[in-house]
Amino acid sequence: MxxxxxxxxxxxxxxxxxxxxxxxxxxxxxxxxxxxxxxxxxxxxxxxxxxxxxxxxxxxxxxxxxxxxxxxxxxxxxxxxxxxxxxxxxxxxxxxxxxxxxxxxxxxxxxxxxxxxxxxxxxxxxxxxQPTLVWFEEFDTPGAPDNSKWTLETGNNNGWGNNEAQYYTTDLENAVVENGVLKITAKKEDTNGFQYSSARMKSENKFEFTYGKIEARAKLPSGAGTWPAIWMLGENYASAGWPGCGEIDIMEHVGNQQNTVHGSLHYPGHSGGNANTNHTTVPTASTEFHIYSCEWTSQSIKFFVDGVQFHSVFNTSDIPFNHDFFLILNQAIGGNFGGAIDPNFTQSTLEIDYIRVYQ
Structure with missing residues (x-):
């Protein structure tokens, strides 16, 4: 026509x-x-x-x-x-x-x-x-996360740069696939000298990409001190350092701001407490599944919850968002952003139904 x-x-x-x-x-x-x-x-x-x-x-x-x-x-x-x-x-x-x-x-x-x-x-x-589905994780196989797609990181790593309180493990109690859902559970328990355990997993060296639409369906944990995130880190972090490598936070949530979900970029001049960020209200973040997504192109990076955009940043050659990144899923406890931990906290779970990447 x-x-x-x-x-x-x-x-x-x-x-x-x-x-x-x-x-x-x-x-x-x-x-x-x-x-x-x-x-x-x-x-x-x-x-x-x-x-x-x-x-x-x-x-x-x-x-x-x-x-x-x-x-x-x-x-x-x-x-x-x-x-x-x-x-x-x-x-x-x-x-x-x-x-x-x-x-x-x-x-x-x-x-x-x-x-x-x-x-x-x-x-x-x-x-x-409408881009093509190029990578997906549906979490259909029960047990430990698929090691062909994910590496589980361990330790506290000096608070992961944020004064976090948890120790990451490879235990099924902290990261397991059940009933078609990945469950990352933070628990209050003595673990290698720390009071809390949790899990952190990454796709580094297994799936890295430049540009695309990233979509995750998730139900978030609750409780003061919980800090779940679905995010991406520039694969050149070892040489460029942070924030020079760039960081894209598709979804961040803290239990001390229960109804608030954040989408952020970290890069030189805008990192830590000065990130390029915005937030939106999700009253049922911890009781219902929602779709958290990011559309990343050479022109812009946009953030959505259930298809509704709440943040957008122009992408240019001057900021580090034009090279390969990898995915990270984790739940931290406390720290600079997670804040004060409820003394009565016992455990809470981040549930992820799927992650899909389109290009």
Whole structure:
């Protein structure tokens, strides 16, 4: 299905007249070169790949084929959102738009003629982009977490940089898959000199990626001092250090702010208590499952709960969010963000139904 936009050149006579009178433009008559001939009747058509009556915005690939035609044109340029420019002598080009969901994009088209003449028009195309599922963890196999996908970290690691109180273990009491759900349980118990045990697992060296939509369905623990997180760390942390490697917190929650869920970025100039962050209210965070997601592209990083956006940050080459990251799932106790621990706390569980990554 094709859609059309036509624009006719105006003031052509004036342009031709000016060109004929200019002796240094290289576009005069006789020995000065060919006369300027401005393009006219610029027409732009586009074809959304996979478009039909059931899919008016395409098949989800985000692909659009564009064709520009004009009389007396020698070449064309297409300018897309963000300022990216493509040239085409035959007036045809293709573009994949990669903002998640259905969006409208403005496209500026210019036709060039002899003697530095040109004509410009613009159009908008509404297209759907639904990325492909490239990695998933459905937690369908009972027992210990799948070691082909996850590494369980152990120890306290000097409070993990946050004065955390727990000791991470590989025990099933702290991390187990049951009834199609991963359960990370923090417990009050003496563990290697610490008063609390819990679990932390990462996909480092097993699944690392740049850009995509990350989606997790989870039910959060409760109790003052609990601090569950679904997050990502830049794979170059060993060389770049933190926060130079970048950190994307898809979901953070602390029991001392029971109805609040946070989405944050940590990077140089914005880390720790100065993170680039926002929060939203989720009254049933610990009693019902919710979908926590992040859409990460070269242009932006957006945070959602149940499909509702609550935070967005422009991504640029100046911040460390354009390289591979890996996933981390954990539940901390206390610490700088977790805060004071309820003296009557015994245990609480972070439950994760699935994690899916689309690109």
């Amino acid at each position: 094709r859609q059309f936009l036509n624009t006719s050149a105006f003031l052509i006579a004036a342009i031709l007249g000016m060109s004929a009178c200019s002796s240094d433009s290289g576009s005069g008559n006789g020995d000065d070169g060919p006369a300027a001939v401005a393009p006219t009747n610029l027409t732009v058509t586009y074809e959304i790949v996979g478009q039909d009556s059931a899919h008016p915005n395409g098949d989800g690939s985000g692909m659009v084929n564009l064709t520009a035609t004009a009389q007396n044109a020698t070449s064309y340029s297409f300018t897309f959102p963000g300022g990216e420019n493509q040239t085409a002598t035959d007036g045809t080009t293709s573009r994949q738009f990669k903002l998640f969901g259905t969006n409208t994009y403005a496209i500026t088209v210019k036709a060039f003629g002899q003697g530095n003449t040109s004509i410009t028009t613009s159009t908008g195309v509404t297209v759907n982009y």
